[in-house]
Amino acid sequence: MIAGSRDLIGLSRDFWLGLGCAAAGVAGLVLIRLQVGALTTPGSLLPLFGALACILVGLGMSVQEFRRPLSESDTETAQETETDFARWRFALIVALVFAIGFVTKYVGLLVAAVLVQLSLFLLMSKTSPIRALIVTGATVAGLYTAISIVLGVQIPVGTLWAGLI
């Protein structure tokens, strides 16, 4: 979908963005109350500014979008550049990066870097597996040399292999 385009009931994406921000701001207020204390305490001042800005501006944006007359660009069919397959593949890539980030503790940084690179190369399907392996190997070796050997930063091996090593 294109920014500014309208959904089936004739409301723009910015309308929903505004509502979402206002809801997030309200959630922020609840969080401040639960995690910081009364909204009048000095410690609440900064997060309160942020939450109130989100609520007021979000509501303002929704009202503005609701009142805005439909323009031609809104009624044009959104130019779908993505196929369903590409969309799912992209979602899978993001999910994989997310998952690998959270298993890094167990598999170690080097293995995580290899995994994330190989997954991206393979899911993007623009590079042959052999080339993907070569580039991945070279990158991880280069990064290990720069970070661990040259800078002396200890790279975590991962709890999964720690016992084996």
Added chain:
Amino acid sequence: MLETDFLTILPGAFANAFQLSNLFGAAVGILVGVTLGAMPGLSGTMAIALMIPLTFHWSPLFSVAILMGCWKGSVYGGSISGILLNTPGTPEAAPTALDGYPLAQQGKAYKALVLALVASVIGALISDILLLVAAPPISQVAIRFGPVELTSLVAFALVIVAGTGSDSMLKGLIATGLGLFLAAVGLDPVDAQRRLTFSVLELDQGFELMAMMIGLLVLSEVFIQIRETLSEKNGKARVPVSIKRVGLTLAELKYCSGVIFKSSLIGSFCGALPGVGSITAAFLGYDHAKLSSKTPEKFGKGELKGVAAPEAANNAVCGTALIPMVTLGIPGSLSVAIIMGAFMIHGLAPGPMLMVDEPVFVYSLFVLLVVSDIFLLLIAWPLLPLAAMIVRIPVHYLLPVIVAFCFFGAYSTHQSLFDVQIMILFGILGFFLKLFGISAATLLIAYILGPMLEANLRLGLTLSHGDATAFFTRPISGAFLFLALITAIWIIWRQLNSGRKNTVDDPPAKAG
């Protein structure tokens, strides 16, 4: 600073700056910046954000030399792919491509690349000299500011950044609100109470700035690029124009000299204003050159001035953009925000006291900036024949490599795997922000300025015994707040006006 102090500091600053390691740092930064800037899709901010974790373990001056070199290099590098492919490597190189690509098609690619380089170097030099001249007196004024004035100054800066960072002021304000909210996570700076940490110990110090930057600026951009790459049906082949060595003549340089000088001043002025970055400067420089030309019809068809003007303007931003940071502690642009993050990682607090506490460091940095300009000329010129090879590297090779860099970069700053997770979460957040047209840069600047705002606001309220009118009645503070109000009104009026103009150009198809 007294004149005698300045004269005492200068030899030390020169000695520091001309240490072999620092010169090497500047040269490496330029090389990396030009290379990454030349690749379409990889911006200068990405380059700087990726370099910071590597520089964390080195001396502050060496690190900042690399980062500044990287920034300057990437601003010029963007013009290479703009001229050779008609695809600007960085957004600020977009106006350069308007005349650079037609020149390349006429077999004058090398001439255009050399002219862009020379204009970039002159623009950067003029800007650095202005920084050297303007920073000390501004700093002298700024050290007299109390918490009340600093609060209003930060509020003014936030209004400008919110108004200019996104296409709509409302979206800018949402980014600012989100940034301020996130800045509150961690220990309360006054009474050390935990705030919004959900009892996660790693969050006591707030979100790690580097992890956040890498996520918001680099990983989110990688996600965007991957999405675009997956959507490409046949994988657009980018064929750069061949480079014939037809050099720039002195007469041609003389022909462009006036435009280069004026655009450098335009760029320097834009750099000194918070929120007005190199993209605006480049377009203003181009427009000025076109409007002041006797033959404006030649623009867009391969006019040399059309290459020189935006390049001088966008590079002239780099030097003066440091003025608000060094003198007031306010990052005026995204690149400066990242560099400010690097300062903070190295224990340097940008702001009025920086020039008082670390004068040798600051002047060494100024000297290194001038040296970087000369290095840009010396390093980039011999590499120009290789430019066609650099821009040909497919972006799908680079994206997985960059993600691996992100993992290592987020980890290495504090050697914490928790930071890798934070980086990924902010990467996903940044992706959605970009999708909705909300500026991640504005969020990041608000996040950096949040603690400064809070500390000064609370101190100001304590000093004025809880009387908030002090922020309006003290002259300097009141002036900043008045300026903030005027700026907000002007930005909203401008956006409403352009919205109305668009509606006239694009009449309603049917009633709401």
